[in-house]
Amino acid sequence: xxxxxxxxxxxxxxxxxxxxxxxxxxxxxxxxxxxxxxxxxxxxxxxxxxxxxxxxxxxxxxxxxxxxxxxxxxxxxxxxxxxxxxxxxxxxxxxxxxxxxxxxxxxxxxxxxxxxxxxxxxxxxxxxxxxxxxxxxxxxxxxxxxxxxxxxxxxxxxxxxxxxxxxxxxxxxxxxxxxxxxxxxxxxxxxxxxxxxxxxxxxxxxxxxxxxxxxxxxxxxxxxxxxxxxxxxxxxxxxxxxxxxxxxxxxxxxxxxxxxxxxxxxxxxxxxxxxxxxxxxxxxxxxxxxxxxxxxxxxxxxxxxxxxxxxxxxxxxxxxxxxxxxxxxxxxxxxxxxxxxxxxxxxxxxxxxxxxxxxxxxxxxxxxxxxxxxxxxxxxxxxxxxxxxxxxxxxxxxxxxxxxxxxxxxxxxxxxxxxxxxxxxxxxxxxxxxxxxxxxxxxxxxxxxxxxxxxxxxxxxxxxxxxxxxxxxxxxxxxxxxxxxxxxxxxxxxxxxxxxxxxxxxxxxxxxxxxxxxxxxxxxxxxxxxxxxxxxxxxxxxxxxxxxxxxxxxxxxxxxxxxxxxxxxxxxxxxxxxxxxxxxxxxxxxxxxxxxxxxxxxxxxxxxxxxxxxxxxxxxx
Amino acid sequence: xxxxxxxxxxxxxxxxxxxxxxxxxxxxxxxxxxxxxxxxxxxxxxxxxxxxxxxxxxxxxxxxxxxxxxxxxxxxxxxxxxxxxxxxxxxxxxxxxxxxxxxxxxxxxxxxxxxxxxxxxxxxxxxxxxxxxxxxxxxxxxxxxxxxxxxxxxxxxxxxxxxxxxxxxxxxxxxxxxxxxxxxxxxxxxxxxxxxxxxxxxxxxxxxxxxxxxxxxxxxxxxxxxxxxxxxxxxxxxxxxxxxxxxxxxxxxxxxxxxxxxxxxxxxxxxxxxxxxxxxxxxxxxxxxxxxxxxxxxxxxxxxxxxxxxxxxxxxxxxxxxxxxxxxxxxxxxxxxxxxxxxxxxxxxxxxxxxxxxxxxxxxxxxx
Numbered sequence: 001x002x003x004x005x006x007x008x009x010x011x012x013x014x015x016x017x018x019x020x021x022x023x024x025x026x027x028x029x030x031x032x033x034x035x036x037x038x039x040x041x042x043x044x045x046x047x048x049x050x051x052x053x054x055x056x057x058x059x060x061x062x063x064x065x066x067x068x069x070x071x072x073x074x075x076x077x078x079x080x081x082x083x084x085x086x087x088x089x090x091x092x093x094x095x096x097x098x099x100x101x102x103x104x105x106x107x108x109x110x111x112x113x114x115x116x117x118x119x120x121x122x123x124x125x126x127x128x129x130x131x132x133x134x135x136x137x138x139x140x141x142x143x144x145x146x147x148x149x150x151x152x153x154x155x156x157x158x159x160x161x162x163x164x165x166x167x168x169x170x171x172x173x174x175x176x177x178x179x180x181x182x183x184x185x186x187x188x189x190x191x192x193x194x195x196x197x198x199x200x201x202x203x204x205x206x207x208x209x210x211x212x213x214x215x216x217x218x219x220x221x222x223x224x225x226x227x228x229x230x231x232x233x234x235x236x237x238x239x240x241x242x243x244x245x246x247x248x249x250x251x252x253x254x255x256x257x258x259x260x261x262x263x264x265x266x267x268x269x270x271x272x273x274x275x276x277x278x279x280x281x282x283x284x285x286x287x288x289x290x291x292x293x294x295x296x297x298x299x300x301x302x303x304x305x306x307x308x309x310x311x312x313x314x315x316x317x318x319x320x321x322x323x324x325x326x327x328x329x330x331x332x333x334x335x336x337x338x339x340x341x342x343x344x345x346x347x348x349x350x351x352x353x354x355x356x357x358x359x360x361x362x363x364x365x366x367x368x369x370x371x372x373x374x375x376x377x378x379x380x381x382x383x384x385x386x387x388x389x390x391x392x393x394x395x396x397x398x399x400x401x402x403x404x405x406x407x408x409x410x411x412x413x414x415x416x417x418x419x420x421x422x423x424x425x426x427x428x429x430x431x432x433x434x435x436x437x438x439x440x441x442x443x444x445x446x447x448x449x450x451x452x453x454x455x456x457x458x459x460x461x462x463x464x465x466x467x468x469x470x471x472x473x474x475x476x477x478x479x480x481x482x483x484x485x486x487x488x489x490x491x492x493x494x495x496x497x498x499x500x501x502x503x504x505x506x507x508x509x510x511x512x513x514x515x516x517x518x519x520x521x522x523x524x525x526x527x528x529x530x531x532x533x534x535x536x537x538x539x540x541x542x543x544x545x546x547x548x549x550x551x552x553x554x555x556x557x558x559x560x561x562x563x564x565x566x567x568x569x570x571x572x573x574x575x576x577x578x579x580x581x582x583x584x585x586x587x588x589x590x591x592x593x594x595x596x597x598x599x600x601x602x603x604x605x606x607x608x609x610x611x612x613x614x615x616x617x618x619x620x621x
Numbered sequence: 622x623x624x625x626x627x628x629x630x631x632x633x634x635x636x637x638x639x640x641x642x643x644x645x646x647x648x649x650x651x652x653x654x655x656x657x658x659x660x661x662x663x664x665x666x667x668x669x670x671x672x673x674x675x676x677x678x679x680x681x682x683x684x685x686x687x688x689x690x691x692x693x694x695x696x697x698x699x700x701x702x703x704x705x706x707x708x709x710x711x712x713x714x715x716x717x718x719x720x721x722x723x724x725x726x727x728x729x730x731x732x733x734x735x736x737x738x739x740x741x742x743x744x745x746x747x748x749x750x751x752x753x754x755x756x757x758x759x760x761x762x763x764x765x766x767x768x769x770x771x772x773x774x775x776x777x778x779x780x781x782x783x784x785x786x787x788x789x790x791x792x793x794x795x796x797x798x799x800x801x802x803x804x805x806x807x808x809x810x811x812x813x814x815x816x817x818x819x820x821x822x823x824x825x826x827x828x829x830x831x832x833x834x835x836x837x838x839x840x841x842x843x844x845x846x847x848x849x850x851x852x853x854x855x856x857x858x859x860x861x862x863x864x865x866x867x868x869x870x871x872x873x874x875x876x877x878x879x880x881x882x883x884x885x886x887x888x889x890x891x892x893x894x895x896x897x898x899x900x901x902x903x904x905x906x907x908x909x910x911x912x913x914x915x916x917x918x919x920x921x922x923x924x925x926x927x928x929x930x931x932x933x934x935x936x937x938x939x940x941x942x943x944x945x946x947x948x949x950x951x952x953x954x955x956x957x958x959x960x961x962x963x964x965x966x967x968x969x970x971x972x973x974x975x976x977x978x979x980x981x982x983x984x985x986x987x988x989x
Contacts, residue, residue, distance in 0.1 A: 008922070008923045008924065009924075010921070010923060010924045010927055012757055012802055013800045013801075013924055013927045013928075014919055014927070016799060016800050017800070017915060017918060017919050017927070017931070019799075020796070020799070020800075020915065020931065020934075021912070021915050024911050024912070024915065024934075024938055027938065027941075027942045028904065028907070028908045028911075030946070030951060031904060031941075031942065031945045031946060031949065031951075032901070032904060034945075034946065034949030034950065034951050035858070035892070035897060035900050035901065035904070035945075035949055036897070037949075038855060038858045038859040038892070038949055038950075039858060039859060039861055039862055039863065039892065039896060039897040039900065040862075040863065040897065042859050043859055043860065043861075043862040043863075045859065046855065046856050046858070046859025046860040047859070047860040047862065049856045049859075049860065050856050050857070050859075050860035050872055050873055050893075051872075053853075053856065053872070053873065053876070053878050054872040054876055054878075220872075220876070221876065222876040222877045222878075228876065
């Protein structure tokens with residue numbers, strides 16, 4: 001044979017081969033057990049994982065119900081928006097193009113990185129939210145760079161749209177991501193983490209009615225997160241549209257009457273308690289919250305010295321000034337201290353308990369009867385009345401008229417205001433009430449501090465002969481419609497004598513309509529407006545005045561009134577921070593609200609009746 | 622008296638070839654399943670058809686290999702070995718970089734991975750070297766020289782860098798030294814050195830290599846990053862259960878969760894779609910091939926035949942154990958193909974050549 005014969009003594013090798021054979025058998029056995037373990041023992045576990053891989057449920061966010069005014073005009077709406085998300089499987093493909101993505105979407109690199117980091121834990125099918133509420137520019141950028149960014153998705157998500165912007169912001173409130181605290185409360189038992197829920201105003205109080213039921217779509221996805229088939233779809237159910245008692249026309253009138261001033265205004269129907277308009281200034285734009293707000297923005301708003309988040313109409317208390325004289329009058333008449341022929345003499349000052357008290361008119365009003373005292377707002381008259389009544393009787397009537405207690409309005413965070421009493425003083429300061437302290441309370445200064453809504457409600461109650469209604473922005477009928485009927489009575493009758501009511505309404509009519517009346521700027525021809533001005537001194541230590549405004553010691557202005565005198569159908573309060581005299585700055589706001597109300601009323605009555613009407617006539621009803 | 626051709630025909634190992642072809646058919650089916658949604662290729666260029674072409678070419682190569690006496694082949698070892706080294710050098714110069722490693726040479730429309738063929742050269746070169754040693758036990762010099770035969774191509778593949786492929790050379794050397802007469806004390810020494818080597822080697826590993834080892838130890842620690850392959854593979858195999866989800870029905874495979882599904886993780890596809898029935902069937906085929914090959918070595922005509930057959934066995938066994946072990950999660954992830962199953966020409970051709978060498982040894986087992 002031509003081939004070289006290799007060494008054929010191969011016993012040694014043949015002896016060692018069985019070891020290798022044994023090793024091979026061992027190797028195959030271990031593979032066999034590996035397969036056995038996976039495919040028999042843990043099969044159901046891995047089947048479940050495979051299903052989880054494959055099937056993804058996508059939440060279909062239900063739009064919240066619209067918020068409408070009393071005529072059905074839309075105040076708060078929804079608008080379509082898109083959330084930009086990135087599926088985690090594609091993260092590695094996209095990492096290199098992140099700087100391009102950041103610049104294209106106008107996002108900070110740091111933010112992108114931290115957002116990605118946040119989601120970098122199982123379950124992996126949850127897409128990373130890169131940007132909410134993307135703009136048209138973002139969309140065109142993404143479409144133009146599709147191939148560079150695989151796995152980018154635009155998920156439709158309805159978003160709250162506050163059509164009126166800052167208008168009625170405090171009334172409607174805003175939405176935000178549900179907090180952990182809210183999640184654990186029974187009120188939000190129907191919510192899940194990440195949901196947007198009402199955080200303030202109507203959005204908050206009626207969150208349950210407004211919230212829809214999220215749907216869900218079960219889809220089969222591939223490893224890129226691309227949907228390849230839909231298994232089932234549960235359509236979202238939109239929240240219920242909620243009709244408010246607000247009249248958008250009155251709201252607009254009140255808002256524009258305010259101009260740049262701070263303060264609050266509220267108009268309500270004294271017959272039902274329906275709130276017709278609610279303004280608080282300065283305001284914020286609730287649209288800023290409809291995308292998840294940045295921490296910096298939030299802190300800006302919270303720390304703004306002008307406190308734009310505060311609903312001054314119901315959440316802030318202010319000394320009412322002369323507005324309080326109406327309550328003094330009520331108490332005086334009911335207690336028999338004031339009689340139709342009661343008079344007092346004003347020299348411009350008076351000394352009580354050794355202290356000198358001033359009237360706002362330095363030279364004095366001279367001899368004044370009750371009517372003139374109201375119309376001209378004579379301080380001395382009411383100092384003396386207060387002295388006679390004593391603090392507890394004042395408090396009794398004030399409380400009866402709903403002052404210093406919460407009105408129960410269906411908006412969150414209402415303040416109770418404060419009407420002091422000797423008992424309150426004992427409880428709070430552990431000291432007795434000094435009779436001298438009653439004197440400043442008599443003209444709405446000192447401890448007394450009211451919320452604008454309380455004053456409007458109290459005046460409305462006096463106009464209605466002692467019938468106080470609980471103010472509300474959603475009518476009971478509307479609540480019944482959504483299965484939220486409440487059994488509470490909206491009515492509260494204060495027993496007041498006919499004579500008391502007559503004298504007060506005459507006085508309040510005089511304030512607006514008689515010569516020398518402090519509230520003449522609220523007068524409307526044909527609509528017998530009644531009301532009372534208030535001009536409250538700003539005391540620096542007073543907690544209700546923002547500290548930054550210390551330098552501004554200009555008086556706070558009030559006007560509270562109703563119309564018409566004999567057929568009351570609207571009551572309103574306007575409060576202007578540092579507005580100076582109530583008759584100058586606050587009365588015109590109420591005037592504007594009433595004016596629009598009156599015009600609408602006349603229009604709906606038709607031109608014929610309008611033409612027949614005599615100027616200055618009272619008979620509207 | 623039978624003619625020489627008839628003799629060859631009689632002594633040819635039809636059974637072992639049948640086993641390999643059965644595995645090939647399973648591979649073709651599952652490559653089709655794994656790639657059915659990849660669009661763009663013309664029908665005859667789809668992976669399934671390409672694989673069929675490679676298998677046909679592999680069979681031709683096998684016939685070529687069995688028709689030349691293995692002793693003649695080893696006669697030409699110097700040429701083969703030099704050719705292998707040149708191919709590896711060429712890869713470093715003109716190679717194409719695929720996912721970080723320069724392992725491929727483009728030949729027209731095809732890409733060749735020389736390291737797959739280098740294994741064959743190492744097998745025959747070591748066989749020739751060890752087969753000529755006439756002492757019972759290996760001397761230290763022999764061990765060093767044998768190690769150098771493996772070490773040179775090993776080093777060149779490390780430079781690509783393709784640690785996974787380089788590692789497949791080591792079993793050939795170990796097999797050779799073990800059979801060649803490594804003294805028991807040397808075996809013990811090398812185990813100790815090996816342990817130390819792991820410790821030292823750890824510091825020289827690249828980050829991604831370390832990551833792979835971390836992931837192997839605990840794939841769930843990073844399900845999206847390093848552990849993704851391991852977890853998805855286990856989900857695929859595990860969810861297949863006993864009978865599988867049916868061919869082309871695997872969600873892990875068809876929805877793309879399983880990476881490298883027609884190449885390194887083809888066995889996961891079988892696990893998912895054919896279940897334990899499929900995986901055990903394939904495993905049994907492999908087992909029979911290995912056992913039969915070992916038997917062929919045992920009954921070889923000479924020492925050279927033993928070294929050639931057992932060298933081939935070492936390559937096949939290591940590939941099978943590492944690849945399936947990786948799929949079921951008992952071995953770390955490395956990118957080495959599964960013989961006759963994984964899609965890819967280089968792997969198919971080289972494994973058919975190795976099979977040809979084994980059959981070659983069997984056919985010439987009678988001293989005549």
